Amino acid sequence: DGTGTQQQAQQRKVGAAGPRTSSKEMVDTSPPRGTRDFYPEDMRLRNWLFGEWAAVAQLFGFEQFDVPVLESEELFVRKAGEEITDQLYNFQDKGGRRVALRPEITPSLARLVLGKGKGLALPAKWWIVGQCWRYERMTRGRRREHYQWNMDIVGVPGVEAEAELLAAITTFFSRVGISAADVGIKVSSRKVLAAVLERYSVPPENFAQVCVIVDKLEKLPRDKVEAELAALGVSADATEGILSALSCRSLDQLGELLGPAGHDALGDLRQLWALAAGYGFQEWLVFDASVVRGLAYYTGVVFEGFDRAGQLRAICGGGRYDKLLGTFGGEDVPCAGFGFGDAVIVELLKDKQLLPALTQQVDDVIMVMDESLRPAACGIAARLRAAGRRVDVILEAKKMKWAFKHAERSGAARLLLVGGGEWERGAVAVKDLASREQTEVPMDQLA
Numbered sequence: 001d002g003t004g005t006q007q008q009a010q011q012r013k014v015g016a017a018g019p020r021t022s023s024k025e026m027v028d029t030s031p032p033r034g035t036r037d038f039y040p041e042d043m044r045l046r047n048w049l050f051g052e053w054a055a056v057a058q059l060f061g062f063e064q065f066d067v068p069v070l071e072s073e074e075l076f077v078r079k080a081g082e083e084i085t086d087q088l089y090n091f092q093d094k095g096g097r098r099v100a101l102r103p104e105i106t107p108s109l110a111r112l113v114l115g116k117g118k119g120l121a122l123p124a125k126w127w128i129v130g131q132c133w134r135y136e137r138m139t140r141g142r143r144r145e146h147y148q149w150n151m152d153i154v155g156v157p158g159v160e161a162e163a164e165l166l167a168a169i170t171t172f173f174s175r176v177g178i179s180a181a182d183v184g185i186k187v188s189s190r191k192v193l194a195a196v197l198e199r200y201s202v203p204p205e206n207f208a209q210v211c212v213i214v215d216k217l218e219k220l221p222r223d224k225v226e227a228e229l230a231a232l233g234v235s236a237d238a239t240e241g242i243l244s245a246l247s248c249r250s251l252d253q254l255g256e257l258l259g260p261a262g263h264d265a266l267g268d269l270r271q272l273w274a275l276a277a278g279y280g281f282q283e284w285l286v287f288d289a290s291v292v293r294g295l296a297y298y299t300g301v302v303f304e305g306f307d308r309a310g311q312l313r314a315i316c317g318g319g320r321y322d323k324l325l326g327t328f329g330g331e332d333v334p335c336a337g338f339g340f341g342d343a344v345i346v347e348l349l350k351d352k353q354l355l356p357a358l359t360q361q362v363d364d365v366i367m368v369m370d371e372s373l374r375p376a377a378c379g380i381a382a383r384l385r386a387a388g389r390r391v392d393v394i395l396e397a398k399k400m401k402w403a404f405k406h407a408e409r410s411g412a413a414r415l416l417l418v419g420g421g422e423w424e425r426g427a428v429a430v431k432d433l434a435s436r437e438q439t440e441v442p443m444d445q446l447a
């Protein structure tokens with residue numbers, strides 16, 4: 001699951017694992033519930049994925065930022081009934097402060113933008129990869145953490161920003177071998193819902209809650225969603241209007257249904273499609289009026305990446321959030337962004353046999369044949385490393401057989417043996433692990 005090969009390690013109470021000097025049981029070696037360890041082989045895959053994310057961010061001229069995983073709880077206290085805030089990993093610290101492990105990164109970005117105020121040159125295009133947390137009752141056995149790539153554009157009111165973000169997402173997919181035949185991106189706009197709510201005079205302060213409820217249509221039966229809307233005070237007519245708008249199959253059909261009230265939403269989406277065509281990623285986009293996403297603060301275009309085989313949960317998601325900064329007491333600044341988790345994408349890559357085969361990368365393994373030559377061997381390692389070669393020094397006396405096996409397991413190109421007759425002739429025995437040939441190389445020609 002995700003970039004950690006560690007399956008959800010069951011809480012192992014380690015039994016008597018062999019003779020122990022003390023009566024004390026061994027510590028539980030599993031990671032905390034819902035979290036993963038990354039052994040080196042796992043880290044190679046994670047570093048590869050994060051490296052692709054970073055490469056795309058740089059291709060698009062975005063700047064990296066970072067913020068603490070621990071934030072003031074108030075950043076995430078929203079009253080819209082979102083799952084993400086219901087499952088806040090929050091606590092009171094020793095100073096009596098209400099804090100939380102962040103469930104998402106956008107509110108932290110908003111905090112930084114507000115912190116800079118007029119001092120922030122706009123537009124800002126920022127990116128980050130950060131661990132996010134949720135306190136899930138383990139009944140569902142789901143993970144409590146994942147790593148999320150975020151790209152955000154601050155200060156651009158038009159859908160040119162969303163087009164840029166979608167271009168970045170499709171560039172990533174293409175780079176890792178995923179095509180528009182494998183994955184689509186559902187796109188809509190919350191302005192559709194806003195238009196419907198206005199027509200039925202649903203109070204604007206209910207907008208976020210309506211969106212969060214309607215987002216559950218994917219998971220909950222229709223009557224449950226209708227009941228939640230009714231409980232919020234949304235009339236049956238309004239609910240009917242919402243559900244028929246969300247089932248529109250095309251922009252034209254939506255236009256007919258909404259009339260002039262839909263002008264903004266349709267204008268945005270048509271412009272977005274035109275930009276996508278220009279960019280050459282239009283084939284990835286699917287208009288889907290039922291996409292609302294589950295975060296309270298989206299105000300306009302929303303989108304989510306999905307696998308066309310329909311086997312997986314959403315791969316990524318995002319949208320426009322023009323009013324988030326206002327909810328923190330600041331001036332509103334138009335923003336758009338997306339989040340891309342490290343779990344579903346790895347499942348997709350596995351399903352498509354697109355996981356890269358990653359091995360440890362070492363150039364040279366050095367072994368001394370005579371312990372008195374260890375200082376000299378360290379000098380050789382230093383010179384090779386200064387020349388940019390990745391060198392693994394065998395640190396204790398080992399048999400040749402072990403050294404060969406170790407060098408091959410390390411993915412090394414050469415095994416250097418310091419000592420013996422070669423050393424007397426001012427040279428080092430070099431075993432090429434690909435050709436298996438052994439040659440004698442003078443000391444100063446090793447790099």
Ligand SMILES: CC(=O)Nc1cnc2ccccc2c1
Pocket residue numbers: 002084103104132133134143144145146341343344
């Ligand atoms: C598939 C997966 O691991 N999802 C996941 C895992 N942990 C989270 C933690 C916080 C917010 C969303 C999360 C989502």
